[in-house]
Amino acid sequence: MHDDQCSQCIVRSPSNTKLIPLNITFLNVSETENLLDNQEELISTPIQVKFESQENNQDYILFSIPYIIKRSNHRENIIKIRQPNGIWISTETNESMFDAHKEKRFVECKLSQSTACAVVSRLRLDTILINKKSSGRFTSNADSRVTLQWPKDVSQTNIRINLRVQPVDLPAFTQFSENFSHESEGLLGVGPIIDLDCDDITLLKPIQFKLPILLPTKKNEGSMKSSGIDSQRTVTNQTTQDIILQQQQSIFKSMLGEDSNNDRLILLYCNQNENTWHIDTNVSITDTKTHDIVTTDLKCLHPRMIIARCDKQLTSTKKIQTAIKLLEQSLSQRSVSLMVRRRLSNVNEICFVCCSSQRTNTVNDDLQQENYTNDDEQFKELTLQEGQLLELRFRGNVLPNDYHQQSYSFAFNTNFPYYFQTNVSQTDKYSQHFSPFFYGFVQIFSKQKVLRAVPKETDKKKQQTETLKQEWHDVDVCLAELVVRLPKPTEETGIPTTKTLPTFTVEGIITPALFRDISASLHGDEWRWLARRLGMTRIRIEAIEHDHHDDASYYMLFAWFKRVPRSTDKVSLLINALVNINRWDLAQDLQAIKDEKRQEQKTSSKDDQLRSFYVPFNRICQRDECIRIWKQIARELMLTNDDIEHIERQYPSKEERCLRSLEHWASNNAQADITNLARIMRSLGFKSLARELDNMA
Structure with missing residues (x-):
């Protein structure tokens, strides 16, 4: 299905080089975390190359790696290699072709030592050399519409500029306007994002930039006056062909002089190591008649800049800055599709796929x-x-058969879909019995940094609380969850004949249903071993087997139950016997049932105790003077400050807080009774109320 994505590499060496043993393997996904920079795409399989370098370190190999994407004007393909410190850097890369593999594309680099390498597609890098003594003009190789022109004596020193052009095409801008319709309101078009990497210099004269810009898309007045829902529907239903037609009409009208000139041009820039866009108010931008090329003279070279066309009626420039920030983020994001499929010939085999939505x-x-x-x-x-x-x-009831690790790591890549094929099965065949399917879930997690408040040490004597300290933490975030459905087998089973088994009077947790479950869980000779541990003789065991055959295990437990005295702890005897025959699962289930029964009895006794306090508690809560000092009553009842704060947060009225404090005391104090309650109320000055409580006792 996807084996052809990883073609073979080609290794060459100079004629005078000795034979070098090579070991080439695919790189583990976890080792590619820092491989890609902004606007880079992986277009080959990351590879680990190991070989013994020579002592003089002058020998090298030519390593050619195939890649899977065509070269475009605004992008270039380079090989990145990993340094010993884990940082990936680009190396000198050349295109190469081989007669035996004319249908494939290769890039080649020199390797003098073992390393990891991969082919990456990045924005094309143009290098501009400006001689201070002469004027000049430069046209970008990425986009011929991007030009720079400078006069003579533009600076005191020669200038070297690295230029990258990140295009913003019409479909991307249209999709952005639909996804962020409110934030992009008033933004009519943008040009490419220009990256300038140069030394910090002072220009003596301005440098002229000519840049392309998207044509403004005009909206109908009717749609502008309609509701927000109707406006959203208009934008969504408007196809790319309609927008292109509008732009062609706009060009034609502007050439005829019918331009309404209702927009303005703004230059925004972003400094290095900064995530905020600013507006440069010291530049003037000239538009052409066709509105697709703009010209500006810059006296200061910004590291990152973009020209935006916005509506003149837009009064908030901060909204444009926010829109450009969101646009930049959307250009680096990818729409991804997740899917889970089941093979028709084998319902237990599933395939999970993570791929670009375009694929x-x-x-x-x-x-x-x-x-x-x-x-x-x-x-x-x-x-x-x-x-x-x-x-x-x-997670859930459907898991892979070899599911021993907690997760499978992979990296999203636009050009390489991720496939995960495995056989699954249910973990508990008795669960989900009302459905024709067993259900499980496939989950996708990612590490994300979350800002959390860490409490500082506070002085209890101080009344005011100190400000919490904020720290970044890496947490696992579940991005998506898909259901895995496994059909239950459709085997025909005969209708079992109903057998009448003897019953007996329930004693604690021991019931006929419990004996039926235990006997159904015993396999082979286990019921005989259990009978021996319970004290039955061999002759008695053989007699039960002869008389009852398939139901012998149930009748054995029934006979044992009738023989043991009523005062004996039968549950403990049965648990010990199950442990002795190594049926720990049944012993644990029986112990859990016993503990649950004991907890129910304990809860029931507490409920009975609270019911006995119902009248005294209500009598206390009917007095306004008691309600007003409910905290003082709670402290006399030995409630902690945490208990009081919890009750105060949970219940809004003072009457309910008073009642909950009394109930908390009755539930958690072994010495709680009406006499002690009367004594406490008397100590608080409620003598008449205390006498009423004494009469109730």
């Missing part, structure tokens, strides 16, 4: 060819970062 149809075709069903498919969509590390986990 959903292709993946669907692959799964159909592999005989996976489309019926009742599980499908979800997420938004992820390129190269984001994820964890695949399972």
Whole structure:
């Protein structure tokens, strides 16, 4: 299904180099965490290359790696290698072709030592060299519409600028406007994001930039006056072809001089190591008649900048800054599809796929060819970062057969769908008995940083609380959960004949139903071993087997129950006997039933005790003077400050707080009775109330 994604690498060496043994393996996913930078995409399988480097360190190998994506004008393909400190850096990369593999594309680099490497697609890097003594002009290789022009003596020193152009095409901007319709209101178009990497220099003269910009999309007045829901429907139903047609009409009208000039141009910039966009108010931007190219003169080179076209009626510039920040984030995010399918020929075999939403149809075709069903498919969509590390986990009643580890790590990649095929089975065949399916879940987790408040040490004598300290913590966040359905087997089973087994009077937790469950869980000769541990003779065991055959185990327990004196702790004897025959599971279940029964009896006794206090408690809570000092009463009843604070948070009225304090005392104090309650109320000055309580006692 996806084996052809990883083609073979080609290794060459100079003619005078000695034979070098090589070991080439795929790199573990966890080791690719820092591989991709912003706007980079992985287009090959990460590879670990190991070989013995020579002592003189002059020998090298030429390592060619195939990649799977075509070169575009605004992107370039380079090989990144991992340094010993774990940092990935780009190395000198060349395109290479081989006669035996003309249908594949390769990039090649020199390796002089063992390392990990991968092919990455990134924004094309243009290098501009400006001579201070002469004027010049530069046209970007990524986009010929991006030009720089500078005069003579533009600076005191020569300038070297690294330029990257991140395009913002019409479909991406349209999708952004639909997803953030409120935040992008008033934003009519943008140009590409320009990255400038140069030394901190002072320009003596401005440098002229010519940049492309998207044409403004005009909206109908009727839709602008309609409600927000109708406006959303208009934007959603408007196709890309309609927008292109509007832009062509806008160009034609502007050439005829029919431009309404209801928009303005703004230059926004972002400094290094900063995530905030600012507006440069010291520049003037000139628009062309066709509105698709703008010109500006810059006296200061910003590390990152973009030109935006916005509505003149928009008064808040902060809204444009927020919109550009969201646009930048959306350009680095990818729409991801998650799906779980079941194979038709083997219902226990499932396939989980994580792929780019653009590849959903292709993946669907692959799964159909592999005989996976489309019926009742599980499908979800997420938004992820390129190269984001994820964890695949399972929970519920349907788990993989070899599920020994808690998670399976993988990284999202636009060009490489992630497939996980496994055989699953149910963990408990008796659960979910009302459904024709067993159910489990596939979960997708990711590490995210969360700001949490860490309490500082506080002085109890101080009345005011100190400010909490904020710290970042890495936590596992569940991004999505998909249901796994395993059909139950449809085996025909005969209708069992109803057998009448003897019953007896229930004694504690020992009931006929309990004996039936235990006897059904005993296999083979286990019931005989249990009978021996319970003190039965061999002759008695053989007689029971001869008389009752299939129901011998139940009749054995019945006979033992009748023989043991009523005063004996039968449950403990049965638990010890089950432990002696190594049926720990049955012994634990029996002990759990016993503990649950004891807890019920304990709870019942507490409820009875609270009922006995019903009248005294209500008499106290009917007095306003008692309600007003409920905290003082609670402290006399030996309630802690935490208990009092908890009651105060949970119940709004003072009357209910007073009642809950009394109930807490009665439930948690072994010496709680009406006489002690009367003594406490007398010490608080309620003498007449204390006499009433004494009469109740």
